[in-house]
Amino acid sequence: xxxxxxxxxxxxxxxxxxxxxxxxxxxxxxxxxxxxxxxxxxxxxxxxxxxxxxxxxxxxxxxxxxxxxxxxxxxxxxxxxxxxxxxxxxxxxxxxxxxxxxxxxxxxxxxxxxxxxxxxxxxxxxxxxxxxxxxxxxxxxxxxxxxxxxxxxxxxxxxxxxxxxxxxxxxxxxxxxxxxxxxxxxxxxxxxxxxxxxxxxxxxxxxxxxxxxxxxxxxxxxxxxxxxxxxxxxxxxxxxxxxxxxxxxxxxxxxxxxxxxxxxxxxxxxxxxxxxxxxxxxxxxxxxxxxxxxxxxxxxxxxxxxxxxxxxxxxxxxxxxxxxxxxxxx
Amino acid sequence: xxxxxxxxxxxxxxxxxxxxxxxxxxxxxxxxxxxxxxxxxxxxxxxxxxxxxxxxxxxxxxxxxxxxxxxxxxxxxxxxxxxxxxxxxxxxxxxxxxxxxxxxxxxxxxxxxxxxxxxxxxxxxxxxxxxxxxxxxxxxxxxxxxxxxxxxxxxxxxxxxxxxxxxxxxxxxxxxxxxxxxxxxxxxxxxxxxxxxxxxxxxxxxxxxxxxxxxxxxxxxxxxxxxxxxxxxxxxxxxxxxxxxxxxxxxxxxxxxxxxxxxxxxxxxxxxxxxxxxxxxxxxxxxxxxxxxxxxxxxxxxxxxxxxxxxxxxxxxxxx
Numbered sequence: 224x225x226x227x228x229x230x231x232x233x234x235x236x237x238x239x240x241x242x243x244x245x246x247x248x249x250x251x252x253x254x255x256x257x258x259x260x261x262x263x264x265x266x267x268x269x270x271x272x273x274x275x276x277x278x279x280x281x282x283x284x285x286x287x288x289x290x291x292x293x294x295x296x297x298x299x300x301x302x303x304x305x306x307x308x309x310x311x312x313x314x315x316x317x318x319x320x321x322x323x324x325x326x327x328x329x330x331x332x333x334x335x336x337x338x339x340x341x342x343x344x345x346x347x348x349x350x351x352x353x354x355x356x357x358x359x360x361x362x363x364x365x366x367x368x369x370x371x372x373x374x375x376x377x378x379x380x381x382x383x384x385x386x387x388x389x390x391x392x393x394x395x396x397x398x399x400x401x402x403x404x405x406x407x408x409x410x411x412x413x414x415x416x417x418x419x420x421x422x423x424x425x426x427x428x429x430x431x432x433x434x435x436x437x438x439x440x441x442x443x444x445x446x447x448x449x450x451x452x453x454x455x456x457x458x459x460x461x462x463x464x465x466x467x468x469x470x471x472x473x474x475x476x477x478x479x480x481x482x483x484x485x486x487x488x489x490x491x492x493x494x495x496x497x498x499x500x501x502x503x504x505x506x507x508x509x510x511x512x513x514x515x516x517x518x519x520x521x522x523x524x525x526x527x528x529x530x531x532x533x534x535x536x537x538x539x540x541x542x543x544x545x546x547x548x549x550x551x552x553x
Numbered sequence: 554x555x556x557x558x559x560x561x562x563x564x565x566x567x568x569x570x571x572x573x574x575x576x577x578x579x580x581x582x583x584x585x586x587x588x589x590x591x592x593x594x595x596x597x598x599x600x601x602x603x604x605x606x607x608x609x610x611x612x613x614x615x616x617x618x619x620x621x622x623x624x625x626x627x628x629x630x631x632x633x634x635x636x637x638x639x640x641x642x643x644x645x646x647x648x649x650x651x652x653x654x655x656x657x658x659x660x661x662x663x664x665x666x667x668x669x670x671x672x673x674x675x676x677x678x679x680x681x682x683x684x685x686x687x688x689x690x691x692x693x694x695x696x697x698x699x700x701x702x703x704x705x706x707x708x709x710x711x712x713x714x715x716x717x718x719x720x721x722x723x724x725x726x727x728x729x730x731x732x733x734x735x736x737x738x739x740x741x742x743x744x745x746x747x748x749x750x751x752x753x754x755x756x757x758x759x760x761x762x763x764x765x766x767x768x769x770x771x772x773x774x775x776x777x778x779x780x781x782x783x784x785x786x787x788x789x790x791x792x793x794x795x796x797x798x799x800x801x802x803x804x805x806x807x808x809x810x811x812x813x814x815x816x817x818x819x820x821x822x823x824x825x826x827x828x829x830x831x832x833x834x835x836x837x838x839x840x841x842x843x844x845x846x847x848x849x850x851x852x853x854x855x856x857x858x859x860x861x862x863x864x865x866x867x868x869x870x871x872x873x
Contacts, residue, residue, distance in 0.1 A: 352859065356863055358862045358863060358867060359816070359862070359866060359868065361621060361623075361679055363859065365803075366855045366856075366862065367855060367859070369803055369855030369858070370852055370855035372851050372855075373850070374848070375848075376846075377846075377849070435871070438871045444871055480687075483680075487680075490680075496677050496680065528695060528697075529695055531691035532688060532695050534687070535688040535689075535690070535691045538684055539687070539688055542670075542680060546670075546675050549675075550675040
């Protein structure tokens with residue numbers, strides 16, 4: 224509804240005057256509602272906490288892993304597939320990084336690189352399975368989530384291990400007056416804007432919208448899908464790495480909640496699970512919304528054993544409402 | 554004569570292959586660990602398989618309904634019903650039959666919510682049921698206030714673990730359950746409408762089936778059956794913990810795939826799903842006897858699903 228308003232008047236005006244910005248405007252069109260909702264949530268949050276800006280920065284640090292995961296999820300969803308192994312891959316990256324650091328002669332930085340490589344490898348594996356083996360991504364990534372989860376559990380049967388506290392400090396530090404997580408978030412947004420403009424992003428979107436038509440137009444469909452899984456893998460790796468820096472320890476199940484939340488954030492941000500429509504910017508907004516909601520729940524003083532239910536109910540309600548609105552609106 | 558046998562073999566090849574795999578796995582098990590394929594152990598394995606079989610029945614209903622149908626919440630519903638049942642049977646001391654009805658109603662309601670989200674709000678089944686897992690687990694926490702109490706009554710324990718003329722009660726129940734499910738699927742209007750809706754939505758709609766209602770009923774059934782499975786599980790495990798049923802989620806999906814139920818809906822037999830559940834349980838038992846821990850089992854399950862999908866579920870290559 225709001226998008227059609229944008230569509231008919233504002234964006235066509237701008238598209239005439241600023242047609243070179245068309246990808247960004249389209250992106251705003253898709254992510255607009257989520258950005259507005261984010262502002263509303265921030266405003267509500269600020270009522271609960273007088274010391275709002277400190278609260279804001281520290282929350283961005285906590286939400287950053289989800290933001291990266293949501294960005295990765297969006298990139299896969301845009302290409303018409305879905306990735307259910309996000310959470311397990313994050314757990315695996317965490318486990319590998321912590322276990323690698325525990326090996327003799329491996330520094331923190333090297334462990335991070337090994338963890339990053341692991342994330343990319345999960346993307347490669349998913350990509351091969353979906354793009355080249357041509358398995359349907361729903362069940363295929365469901366299967367791979369247990370492979371990554373099993374590996375994580377094998378490496379780290381119990382939560383434990385440690386990681387230099389230095390990284391946790393650096394993670395929450397500031398460069399100038401901007402906190403590190405905020406800078407990383409900005410980098411994520413910039414990356415998304417580049418991706419959207421780049422051939423990789425554009426072909427991904429056309430493949431997601433209509434794979435047959437894209438193929439008929441000469442776009443190499445398997446390679447495009449493979450590429451989107453790799454990019455997503457890199458982002459998920461970053462998610463796992465930032466999570467590791469945050470908790471400076473290992474937990475083989477740490478990533479579990481991320482799968483659903485990343486997909487939800489993506490959907491909040493305007494992605495359609497049928498592919499071809501979506502926004503990384505919106506997904507990041509969605510991640511922030513979910514994160515701030517969690518805080519609002521906490522600050523409302525709801526007893527701890529109620530919190531999971533309330534959080535789950537809110538997530539599901541958001542999904543149902545967004546889905547209903549989009550479906551009825553078509 | 555020969556052509557009759559070959560014809561039968563060809564038509565039921567899925568079932569025969571499944572039985573064959575069972576035999577091979579049992580034989581391998583018997584070699585690696587003497588006693589694995591003994592009568593007593595096979596009965597044990599079959600008893601264990603019954604829980605998976607019940608949850609996979611719910612999954613079957615969901616998948617049959619079509620539209621990439623899936624119910625990831627089967628494990629969560631089972632866990633929740635176990636927690637509620639333990640409390641109702643234990644501290645509240647309600648009769649078993651009443652508790653059975655209550656938890657089945659609860660399961661049906663949870664499944665109903667899934668069905669409503671999937672049909673009326675058009676939320677993809679995967680996402681809806683995945684989200685409901687969180688809600689249902691949260692409900693478990695809310696209901697038990699952080700401390701699950703109660704346990705199975707003696708009667709329930711006897712049903713889940715006891716025997717009648719040497720055959721475990723649970724197998725008898727499962728057999729009855731299988732008959733009921735097969736009857737509902739094959740011989741009731743609902744069952745036939747379910748197959749119709751799953752295989753061709755539009756045609757079913759035109760011929761008068763209320764597509765949305767059928768789908769919602771399918772997911773409600775899934776919830777109901779999962780709740781029943783949870784009750785049985787409680788009797789078997791006797792103690793109660795959170796997320797008791799979660800380890801059944803993936804195997805229930807694999808069992809359905811093994812059973813030849815198509816994810817586009819409308820195709821597949823519960824009987825084959827039963828065989829699939831048995832195969833998976835034999836495999837899990839085998840892995841456990843070989844001291845392969847949970848990590849290894851997760852890995853194996855993941856690879857098995859991948860292998861099955863590669864064998865049966867590849868999309869066509871794109872051509873000009």
